[in-house]
Amino acid sequence: MSDFELQVDWIDQEGRNQSDATLASLLIQVGGVAVTEFTARHMNKFGGPLRNKCKAVQIPAYFVAEWIADNWWPILWEPRKNEEEADDDEFLSRHSLLTAQHGFSLPRLEFVASGGTLQISARARDPRFSDVRFCNSARATAPREKVESELRQFVQSVVDRLNDRRVSETWLQDTWSLITETKDDELNFCRFVGALGMSPYDVDDGFAKLLERLEVALGERLLMDLCLASSENDFVSVSKVAEDAVALTRTVEKSTLSPIEAISVPQDNYAVPAFRRGLQAAEILRKRLGISDTDPNAASRIFDMLEIDTTLQTKSVQRNDDVAVTGAVVRFENEMKVALLQQTEAKRRFAAARAVFSAWSSETPTESRLLTSAVTRDQQANRAFAAELTAPKALIRSRFRGKKSKFTQSDIRELADELRVSPDVVRKQASNNGVTISFG
Numbered sequence: 001m002s003d004f005e006l007q008v009d010w011i012d013q014e015g016r017n018q019s020d021a022t023l024a025s026l027l028i029q030v031g032g033v034a035v036t037e038f039t040a041r042h043m044n045k046f047g048g049p050l051r052n053k054c055k056a057v058q059i060p061a062y063f064v065a066e067w068i069a070d071n072w073w074p075i076l077w078e079p080r081k082n083e084e085e086a087d088d089d090e091f092l093s094r095h096s097l098l099t100a101q102h103g104f105s106l107p108r109l110e111f112v113a114s115g116g117t118l119q120i121s122a123r124a125r126d127p128r129f130s131d132v133r134f135c136n137s138a139r140a141t142a143p144r145e146k147v148e149s150e151l152r153q154f155v156q157s158v159v160d161r162l163n164d165r166r167v168s169e170t171w172l173q174d175t176w177s178l179i180t181e182t183k184d185d186e187l188n189f190c191r192f193v194g195a196l197g198m199s200p201y202d203v204d205d206g207f208a209k210l211l212e213r214l215e216v217a218l219g220e221r222l223l224m225d226l227c228l229a230s231s232e233n234d235f236v237s238v239s240k241v242a243e244d245a246v247a248l249t250r251t252v253e254k255s256t257l258s259p260i261e262a263i264s265v266p267q268d269n270y271a272v273p274a275f276r277r278g279l280q281a282a283e284i285l286r287k288r289l290g291i292s293d294t295d296p297n298a299a300s301r302i303f304d305m306l307e308i309d310t311t312l313q314t315k316s317v318q319r320n321d322d323v324a325v326t327g328a329v330v331r332f333e334n335e336m337k338v339a340l341l342q343q344t345e346a347k348r349r350f351a352a353a354r355a356v357f358s359a360w361s362s363e364t365p366t367e368s369r370l371l372t373s374a375v376t377r378d379q380q381a382n383r384a385f386a387a388e389l390t391a392p393k394a395l396i397r398s399r400f401r402g403k404k405s406k407f408t409q410s411d412i413r414e415l416a417d418e419l420r421v422s423p424d425v426v427r428k429q430a431s432n433n434g435v436t437i438s439f440g
Contacts, residue, residue: 003142004120005029006154008061010161018172019060021165022158026064027056028109028122031140035107035122038132053135059104062172065158067100068151069175073194076148079113079228080375081324094197107134111147113195115228115376117270118147141270156180175201188220195227196235214239218246222328222368229324229372229379238324241341242370245328248314248339249368257359258334259305263288265361274377278384281357285389293394296418302389303352308338310348327371329355331362346422353386390421393433400430406438 009025028036034055068075074094080087093099097109105127112119121139159176162168178201182190190200192211203211215223222242230238266280283293289305291298303310326347328339336359340348351371358369358378372379399415400407407430409423416423430437 002029003031003140004118004147004150006150007056008154008157009056011058016165016167018062018162018167018170021167022060022062022065022161023058024061025056025058026061028107030109030120030122030138033122033136033138035109035134035136035138037136038105038107038134040132057104057106059106060102061154061158062162062170063102063104064097064100064106065155066172066175067097068155069172069179070199071095072151072179073190073200074197075111075113075151075194076118076144077113077191077194077228078197079115079195081229081231082373083375083380091197105130105132105134107136113144113376114141114274114380115378116144117141117377118144120147143270188215192223192227195224196230196232198232210236210239214243217243219368222246222370225370225372225374226325228376229370229374234324241323241325242328245325245339245341245370246368248341249328249330249337252314252337252339253307253309255307255336255338256334257306257331257336259289260285260356260360261334263360265357268377268381274380275384277377278357278381278386279388281361281381282385282388282392286392293392294398295392296395298392299349299353299390299419299421302356303349306336306356308352308356310340310345310352312340313343313345313348314340324373325370326373327351327355328368329359329371330368331359331366333365344422346416346420349390349420350386350422350425353389354382356389357382357385387425387429391416391419391425391429393429396426396430396435397433400435406436408438412437 005028007027011023011025013020013023015021026036027034036057037053037055038057040052040054071094078094087095095110095112097106100106107122108125109122110120119139119141123137124134126133155176159173162170162173189208189211193200193203211223214226218226226239226242227235263285266277266284268274268277285302286293286298289302291301295301327341330337336355338352338355340351342348342351354371358371361378361381362369371382396415399411412423412426412430416426419426427437
């Protein structure tokens with residue numbers, strides 16, 4: 001079973017425009033489910049409903065290919081910037097296939113990058129003013145390379161069809177030429193811009209020079225972390241925080257990974273949500289270090305082992321703890337330097353735990369990472385790791401079992417004070433693990 005497939009069968013039709021030339025039967029499958037499958041509502045000769053089911057839609061493929069080309073870099077590289085805000089119309093225009101309808105009914109299909117993978121999701125829908133109903137919902141996580149290959153093959157087939165039918169000088173053909181002729185030394189720039197939700201072909205000189213300067217100052221990996229967490233509107237302000245965090249890693253005291261570097265980090269499994277990796281990693285780490293999952297001092301003991309001091313408040317340009325970048329970590333072999341920007345120790349402890357996971361799970365023994373709000377699998381995993389390390393679910397459940405009623409807001413604040421974490425961390429951990437909370 002393939003995570004994502006896009007098949008096109010051409011239908012010959014008279015005409016020389018882009019619609020006539022690319023009329024096709026289009027089948028899209030997500031996780032083995034045909035999300036283009038629809039029922040057509042018609043009336044039979046007795047006036048009753050007649051429903052015919054079809055797996056593929058017949059539409060001009062041009063408009064789908066045009067939308068893919070127009071949003072090529074954001075589709076492949078732009079994630080959601082945080083887990084709190086709903087998708088706005090601009091984001092959906094870049095990631096929802098509904099933008100490509102042009103008067104033809106299409107399934108509600110979305111492509112959203114999540115680091116090295118794409119989340120592909122479809123929901124059944126009844127298009128307004130249409131006699132069809134798309135029947136199936138589906139969801140899959142696929143490697144970006146696989147999705148890119150499938151999309152590239154489809155768009156190229158549409159361009160070839162236009163050429164074969166002697167249709168020329170279309171917007172699609174011009175844009176696809178820009179994409180396919182991208183040189184190797186231009187790829188990083190296009191990916192950075194795409195991660196920001198922008199087209200590299202619309203970037204002004206000033207913005208391009210800023211990106212070029214930051215690539216030199218931060219390096220490729222950190223700049224990508226920054227772009228994944230930022231948008232065009234807040235990039236300048238967030239980049240200042242990122243530079244501040246990176247500068248801080250040069251002056252803070254060294255910490256050590258020696259006590260845990262021999263412990264294997266769970267591999268990322270695309271078949272399950274990213275948070276499970278972080279949760280499992282925290283459980284493994286405590287077990288291997290001989291720390292109980294109901295020990296309220298578990299995180300402090302691990303910070304002490306790794307020589308991380310979360311009590312120190314650093315001077316920083318940051319004034320808002322909710323900014324997209326909250327810290328940075330630099331690993332060099334079994335040493336690391338952790339920059340924590342938050343104003344409260346509770347939030348610094350959470351960020352420190354995230355830094356531990358990022359350094360411990362790094363792909364190479366020398367790697368630098370930003371701690372951000374981006375909804376990518378690595379950032380999701382380090383947030384889940386931090387939540388479980390600083391507010392263990394077993395501890396929360398043990399405290400709840402001794403109560404006769406719901407966990408109150410007062411209970412949450414008291415436990416958060418004991419654990420020296422934000423009440424939000426305890427509240428989310430409790431809610432996510434079946435503990436009933438009173439919001440009165």
